[in-house]
Amino acid sequence: MKTLILLALTCLLEEGMAYAQTPLYVAPGGAASNPGTNINAPTTLANALATIPAGGTIYLRGGTYSFSASVIIPATNNGTSSANKNVVAYASEVPVLDFSGQAIADANRGLVLDGDYWHFTGITIRGAGDNGMLLAGNNNTIEKCIFSGNHDSGLQLSRYVTTNTTISSWPSNNLILNCEAFDNQDPDNEDADGFAAKLTCGTGNVFRGCISHHNIDDGWDFYAKDETGPIGAVTLENCVAYNNGALSNGGTSGNGDKNGFKLGGSGISVNHIVRRCVAFNNGHHGFTDNNNPGNIEVSNNTSYNNAESNFNFREGSTATYRNNLSFNAGSSDKSNGTEVGSSNVWWKNNVSTNSGGLVVSSVDFVSTSPSVGKNSDGSPNLGNFLALASGSDLINTGVTAPGITYTGSAPDLGARESGSTGNPNPGTYTLNLTASPYAGGTVTASPNASSYTAGTVVTLTASPASGYTFSGWSGAASGTSTTTTVTINSNLAVTANFTANNGGGGNTLRIDDAASAVSGYCGADGSRQNSYSGADGGYYINLSNSASKGVNYRITVPSAGTYSFVWRYSNGGANVSTTARLLVNGSTAVTSVSFPKTNSWTAWTTTAAVTATLAAGTNTVRIETTSSTEFAIIDWVEVTGNGPSAGACSASLQSTVAYKEEDSYTTVNEAARVYPNPTVNTSNISFYNKQETRVAVRLFDANGALVNTITNKLYPAGQHQLTVDCSKLVQAVYFIRVERNGKSETLRIIKQ
Numbered sequence: 001m002k003t004l005i006l007l008a009l010t011c012l013l014e015e016g017m018a019y020a021q022t023p024l025y026v027a028p029g030g031a032a033s034n035p036g037t038n039i040n041a042p043t044t045l046a047n048a049l050a051t052i053p054a055g056g057t058i059y060l061r062g063g064t065y066s067f068s069a070s071v072i073i074p075a076t077n078n079g080t081s082s083a084n085k086n087v088v089a090y091a092s093e094v095p096v097l098d099f100s101g102q103a104i105a106d107a108n109r110g111l112v113l114d115g116d117y118w119h120f121t122g123i124t125i126r127g128a129g130d131n132g133m134l135l136a137g138n139n140n141t142i143e144k145c146i147f148s149g150n151h152d153s154g155l156q157l158s159r160y161v162t163t164n165t166t167i168s169s170w171p172s173n174n175l176i177l178n179c180e181a182f183d184n185q186d187p188d189n190e191d192a193d194g195f196a197a198k199l200t201c202g203t204g205n206v207f208r209g210c211i212s213h214h215n216i217d218d219g220w221d222f223y224a225k226d227e228t229g230p231i232g233a234v235t236l237e238n239c240v241a242y243n244n245g246a247l248s249n250g251g252t253s254g255n256g257d258k259n260g261f262k263l264g265g266s267g268i269s270v271n272h273i274v275r276r277c278v279a280f281n282n283g284h285h286g287f288t289d290n291n292n293p294g295n296i297e298v299s300n301n302t303s304y305n306n307a308e309s310n311f312n313f314r315e316g317s318t319a320t321y322r323n324n325l326s327f328n329a330g331s332s333d334k335s336n337g338t339e340v341g342s343s344n345v346w347w348k349n350n351v352s353t354n355s356g357g358l359v360v361s362s363v364d365f366v367s368t369s370p371s372v373g374k375n376s377d378g379s380p381n382l383g384n385f386l387a388l389a390s391g392s393d394l395i396n397t398g399v400t401a402p403g404i405t406y407t408g409s410a411p412d413l414g415a416r417e418s419g420s421t422g423n424p425n426p427g428t429y430t431l432n433l434t435a436s437p438y439a440g441g442t443v444t445a446s447p448n449a450s451s452y453t454a455g456t457v458v459t460l461t462a463s464p465a466s467g468y469t470f471s472g473w474s475g476a477a478s479g480t481s482t483t484t485t486v487t488i489n490s491n492l493a494v495t496a497n498f499t500a501n502n503g504g505g506g507n508t509l510r511i512d513d514a515a516s517a518v519s520g521y522c523g524a525d526g527s528r529q530n531s532y533s534g535a536d537g538g539y540y541i542n543l544s545n546s547a548s549k550g551v552n553y554r555i556t557v558p559s560a561g562t563y564s565f566v567w568r569y570s571n572g573g574a575n576v577s578t579t580a581r582l583l584v585n586g587s588t589a590v591t592s593v594s595f596p597k598t599n600s601w602t603a604w605t606t607t608a609a610v611t612a613t614l615a616a617g618t619n620t621v622r623i624e625t626t627s628s629t630e631f632a633i634i635d636w637v638e639v640t641g642n643g644p645s646a647g648a649c650s651a652s653l654q655s656t657v658a659y660k661e662e663d664s665y666t667t668v669n670e671a672a673r674v675y676p677n678p679t680v681n682t683s684n685i686s687f688y689n690k691q692e693t694r695v696a697v698r699l700f701d702a703n704g705a706l707v708n709t710i711t712n713k714l715y716p717a718g719q720h721q722l723t724v725d726c727s728k729l730v731q732a733v734y735f736i737r738v739e740r741n742g743k744s745e746t747l748r749i750i751k752q
Contacts, residue, residue, distance in 0.1 A: 024048040025090070027061040045097075049073055055083030060123065062093025068101030070128075072112040075137065075161070079117030084141070089122030100127030104151045104187060109134040114160045120145055125154075132184070136160035138202070140174045144378035147181040150192065153221065154181035154212075157197040157205055164200070167232060172202030178209040178378030183247050185216040190255035192216045194244065198223040198265075203232030209379035210239045211372065214248040217256040219282065222272060223265035223290070235273040236261065237403070238415075240372060240380045245283025245307075248725055249708050257290075258283030260306065264292020267316075273297045275403050276415045278386060280304040280370060286329070288312040295320055295337075299401040302326075302386050302414040304368070309333050310347055323398035325414030327352065327360045327368075328592075343399045345413060350578040351596045358413075361608070364392040388418045509644040511553055512636040513541050520646030524634075525549035532601045532633065536568065540633045543625060548718030550580070550624030554647030555639055560616045563641030564609040567593075567623065571632035572601035580631070581719075583622040584612050587673075587686050588721045593623065595632040604635065618647035624718065671745065672738040674724075678750035685710070685722045685747075687738060692716045696739040699724070702732060710736075726751050 024035075027042035035051075036043030036058075045065060048058045079085040089095050099110040108129025113120075114136040124146040125132040132150035135142065135157045147154025157171050164170060181194030194212030197205055198221050212219035219241030224231045245258025260279030263272050271294045278301070279286030286303035289296060289312070296319040303310030303326050310326040311333040313319050319337035326333050326347040333346040342356025352359035362368050366384035373381040388395055395418050398404075398411035406412065407419050511520040513528055526543035543549045557563070565582065578597060582590040589612035598605055614621075625631045672687040685697060697710040710724055724736075729751045736747040 023057045023059055024052055025059050025061065028063040028065050045071065049077070049087075052085050054079045054085060054117070057086040057088055059088055059090040060093075060095035061090050062095055064096045064098050066101055067097065067099050067110070070099075070102075070107075070109050070112055071097070073115045073118065073137075075114045075116075077115040078137075079115075079119075081117060081139065084117045084119040085115075086119045087121070087123065088119075094124065095122070096124040096126060098127050099125070099129065099132075099150075102127070102129035104129045106130050106152075108151075110150065112160055113137050113140060116140065119143065124148070126150065128152075131156045132181075134158065134160055135174055135176075136171050138172045138174065141177060142174070142179060143177040145179045147179070147194070148183050150184045152184070152186050152191055153193040153196040153217075154184045154215070155179065155195050156193075157201045159200040165228075167202055167230070170200045170202035170232070171205065172232060173204040174206070176205075176207045176210055178374075180211045180213075180374075180378070181219075182212070182214045183249075185247060185251075188255065189216050189253045190257075192256075193218045193221040193262075194241070195219070196221040196223075197234045198231060199225060200228050201231040201234070205232065206235045206237065207239055208235075208237045209377075211241075211374075211380050212239070212260075213242045213244065213372070214246060215244050216247060216251075216253045217244070218259045218262040219244040219279070220261045220263075221257075222263050222270070222292075224268040224270060224292075225266045226268070230268050230270050233271050233273065235275075236277050237273075237275045238379065239277045240382070241277070241279045241286075242281050242370065242372065243283075248728065250710050250725065253283070256283075258307070259288050259290070260286045260303070262288055262290045263296055264290045264294065267291050267293060269294035269318075271295045271297070273403070274299070274301060275401075276300045278302045278304075278380075278382065278415045279306060279310070280386070282306045284308050285312040286310040286326075289314060289317045289319060291316075293317055297402065298337075299323060300398070300404050300411060300413075300415055302416065304328060304386060306330065311335055313337055322401040323404070323411050323413050325360060325394065327362075327365075340401075341399045343397070343413065345394070349597050350594060358393060358397065360394065360413075363389065364394055365389055382416070386414070387416050388412055388414065390418075392418075507643065508638055508640045509555070509646065510636055510638045511555075511646060512537055513539050513551075513634070515539075517649045518646075519648055520553055520555065522552040522554050522649035524551040529633075532570065534570075534602050534604050535633075535635045540570075540635045542633050543631050545628070545630045547625055547628045547716050549631075550583075550622045551634055551637075552649075553621040553637060554618055554649050555614060555621050556618045556645045556647040557614045557616060557641065558643050560614065561642050562611050563614050563639055563644060564611050565593075565621075565623075566609050566638045566640075567595070567607045568604060568635040568637075569595055569607065569632040570598050570601050570604045570635075571595050572598050572603060573630050575629060577625060577627045577629045577631050580623050580625055582610060582612055583624055583719050584614065585620050586688055586719065588719050589613070591721070592626075601633065609640075614641070614644075672747060674736055674747045674749050677748075678752045679726050680752050681725070681727045683724050683726055683749060685724060685736060685738070686719070687740075688719050689715055689717050689740070693740050695720075696737075697722060698737050698739075700735045700737065702734065707734065 022037055025039045025042040026045050026048045030042035030044045032044045032047050034041040034043045036048050052058050102108040109131045110125050110128030111133045116138045119141040121143045126149045128150040130152040132147040133155045136159055159170050184192040186192040194215040241260030246252045260282040285308050286306040293316045298319050299322040301324050305328050307330045309331050310329040313336050314334050315336050317336040321344045322340045324344045329347045332348040335346055345354045345358055345360050366387045366389050371383040371385040375381045394413040396408040396410045398413050404411050406417055412418050514521045517523050524541045528539050529542045530538045578595050580593045581588055582593050590610045593610050674683050674685050695715045696712040699707040701707055731751055734749050738745045
């Protein structure tokens, strides 16, 4: 009898184990009457979610699943710590849960996961009337999922049951892994983030390898408020936030905060952890405490080109910073808290600054051109974007930090570890020396002492490559570098002596201000003054305090090519604009030329070199202000390249004291143009206004249907450029209509 009972129990156990491992198949056309155990007879998602046992897997076939009501996994439907319930995209198919049939309302979430121990992989959720997914349960993993076009945050960690009033009852220990959120927009244009862990979020939640972009509010939002109190600390690792505050179609937010990573609110202290994350091109700050005074751990992050601060941790912050890297922000970083060593490089007063003397420039990166893709596991792939260049002194110069692994003698600065392990092979490392063509002297470059030893053989590169002669070798032709092989001495430095060539030997042209228009200098929108000492020849140009005011030059070159431009200036005011743009033949060649502050109006310095392409023959070149404030005073410009010479000024470019912009640009081609064309990902629309006017730019398909309104607003006088995202357009011919001053222009563009 005992044997029979044992056999019966064994059979029951084996049957139960077999059932637990039998997958269920779901398809858009599945039937609730099907159990879903056969791939050819799929069931519905609701049926599968209700019947799948712990350890079982639901395979979602590709296609669109349309819903007009929320899909809810209640708190009573759980897996276990050793046997998750799994919902997985079948093979390489793409299942899309489309909730666009819902009304836009706070209660209309797409998928509500209030259960525990679930694992979702490869699912797209879009169009929900509120959150795409409300993650309210515990110990769940959301992997390789996409949240787009929802009417609140794409994925939000918050309670579902309002009677859960304590932090211990809020969603905890969830992992959001290699997911993406974009184009989430609420009706008020101020609340829809890519990802949110806020208001009623528990402890132990982690975002790893996620990408959040083009959301109308923030990339990430960790807001806490007084009514509900502190949330649990959240960990961010290897995440990327970019272009938040604007949608991918160009629409921008109204009251949205537009930050990349917003890390708190209401003065409530929460000790979040942020490691190896990247923020760029966001409409406000890259990383901000948002009035969270907690000890946020901020380690090995890179923030670049955000509209306001790259890092904005205000007074009262007790954050701890290690190995963070900031470059090229719209306003100064705020880094209140504790800096460990000299391991952080900030962007303050429009210059790179570090307590130990390190600075960052574009040469420290392989590329500063944004590029964001995905690896096969869904994690971000930035290619060469913001990767440290070989030879950068930011490599192996950091301090050790919790959770930060590295390959060299110390961590690199920033989010992207270079992989350098120490001394390079002889002859493969480059030290950059920069000299002025108009002053002789000595220049010295020193590598990172922790990475290089005396006797290391390196290639020495001089830049710019003309206008002077180095001891032992001479400046090369335009567009190439001057190099030699040297050995680092016992002081870990290489030194080169150089002498001026008094004008650049035909390769460098200096154009000074003049009392009236002469060859090369063709006038300015301002006055020629001598109230501050130290200017070359005693005079300088003081531009009018308004946008689109500039200095005009005419430069003749024998052949088309790339030329570098350097201005001598001073900039000693308290509230002075520090950037301008460079126009060549009426089109913007460089959008941002930096004129950093100097100690006083008599402290003269030169800008960093910028490059632009000149056409063969005579070119009209203009350096022009971009904001309606006081600007730097300009002494001279130097142009370096293949035999530049001063060009004759046309009558329209000449004046003596004050210069009217409409006069100085009567020869500019005012017609709008689009380039590149054909295009693959993005194109630029360039247009010039004689005076302030409303400009509307719209994109139409070949049938005349409106695809997108790119802009419709007032633009001041001057040159303007818009970027159009064409990446989501199908291959076809499109038309762009530019409307202004009661007239319209139609441009034809081809999407490849």
